[in-house]
Amino acid sequence: MNERELFLRHVGQTSRKPLLLHIDRAENIYLYDKEGRRFIDLCSGVSVSNIGHRHPAVTKAVNNQVERYMHLMVYGEFVESPQVQYARLLVENLPSGLNTVYFVNSGSEAIEGAMKLAKRYTGRYEIVSFWNAYHGSTHGALSIMGDLDFTRAFRPLLPHIRRLDFGVEEQLGQITRRTAAVVVEPIQAEAGVLVPGKEYMQALRKRCDQVGCLLIFDEVQTGFGRTGTLWAFEHFGVVPDILVIAKAAGGGMPLGAFISDKKIMDTLTYRPALGHITTFGGHPVSCAAGKAALEVILNEKLIDSVQDKGRKFIDLLAGHPKIKDIHGIGLLISVQLESEHYLSRFMDKLVDNGLVTDVFLFARDSFRIGPPLIITDEQIEEIVNIIRRTLDEVD
Ligand SMILES: Cc1ncc(COP(=O)(O)O)c(C=O)c1O
Structure with missing residues (x-):
């Protein structure tokens, strides 16, 4: 065979x-x-x-890291230089409110972490997402996917999910004080590259601020220069409360992250502690590769x-x-x-x-x-x- x-x-x-x-x-x-x-x-x-x-810069970083150590300990216990250095580089290239990086394994896991963080921080449970959105294939990510044909067979999924039509400003009133977070791709990729208007994205930001919910941008596909800016949100003059990245984040190695202000992220540390646990999240070899890849994007x-x-x-x-x-x-x-x-x-x-x-x-x-x-x-x-x-x- x-x-x-x-x-x-x-x-x-x-x-x-x-x-x-x-x-x-x-x-x-x-x-x-x-x-x-x-x-x-x-x-x-x-x-x-x-x-x-x-890319030679990435293979060199991977080889150097493999010579030192691979997995040591579950996420968040040891000071691992590749994680620390990569987190610093990411934060240096983000607005000041996005200053704390939680590394995970994939885009789906980063979405899970971001939704949990929003529920924990706001004390609310409703999540708003959009038709034709794709955020990953784990149960939580699937729950906010914008297509019932893909999700129907896996019910029951998360309750209290509300889906809106992407780009329709009149529907933003459906985001309310019950909403913990709005999860959105600033440019919908799997819908066939849908770019919303700047006014719409600004109205979305404003509505989230009005009702006190968090705005989560899924930049798993659009990050790292793909759309002509380092982050797609730069096109709209709008900054999310939580940024989700993956795919290009690892320079070809598996890596994802959700990124927020420290005061939001810290809610995962208390009541209960260990609010998100990941064994391989922020794997040192992936972080070394991701940092090298981002340096190439920036330096070149x-x-x-x-x-x-x-x-x-x-x-x-x-x-x-x-x-x-x-x-x-x-x-x-x-x-x-x-x-x-x-x-x-x-x-x-x-x-x-x-x-x-x-x-x-x-x-x-x-x-x-x-x-x-x-x-x-x-x-x-x-x-x-x-x-x-x-x-x-x-x-
Ligand atoms: C926008 C978006 N979010 C999340 C994901 C899920 O990422 P992963 O496949 O790494 O779990 C994807 C994957 O295609 C994606 O395109």
Whole structure:
């Protein structure tokens, strides 16, 4: 039995149609399979590899850390330099109210921690979220997901969840003094990259302040430069009470975090103590990798060119007769084709032509363009040619 067959037999499956690429190694924006074929990673492993695969600064940081120690103790007991140094770097690049970092393993766990923290801090229990939102797959995160088809089978989920339509200011009155927190992606990714208006986000902030609930921004996909600013909230002039990060946060290693003011975070320390417990949260190797990756983004000023690169994709693809719509922000772009059925055939051919990307959970006729931020103009032109050729090949 070859490894592909073993994968299907012994590794838990959730996808009805896995890509089944058997990758041998990855570097920069490229993936190389066992048969020697080269693929371009057009989705950064879904918003993870923002500085490309195996950046030398990251592999060096990982190797150095592995030489010293890996896991030592459950989270929050020992002073671990990689955690401390990374927390400091994050905080230095955030507004002053976001000064305390709780490291966890993943985006879902960070959402769980953020919701628990908001309930604990406000003494309330209602959570407001949005239709077409995705916040992860654990029970709490699933409870606030904005799609009943995905969640129905796993009921009962958390009670007291209220969902609003994203971007509809008239509904903000449904956030009340019963609400502990509003959880929102400042730019909805899985909905097909929905960018709300600045006025809407400011009205949302104002409503949360009026009723005394916490505003939680899920920047798991939009953080670390993806949208052309380090954090997506910078586009709106609005600062959340709790920021949730993951994906690119670990530079290719598993890591998530929720970040707040110390006075909010400290409520996890008392009555009960150990308000959130995580064994591997803030793993030293992940923190070393994440810090190195963020330093690359900052030192190499990668964010400066993100808007131009995104615009180049849109300009070069817009107008193709088989593209119904193309829009996005920075290097998070959604391309809508004529139907879900057409998209499925297009995606198969795209892989054959050497491009790997992903569709969106809630925009089922669209695919994403979200390459590593290090992508060059020449690489963008090469990708656009492949996409155009594939569109021409698939009827
Ligand atoms: C916006 C958003 N939040 C949370 C998550 C969950 O992150 P993880 O898969 O690391 O649990 C995801 C994952 O895709 C996401 O896109």
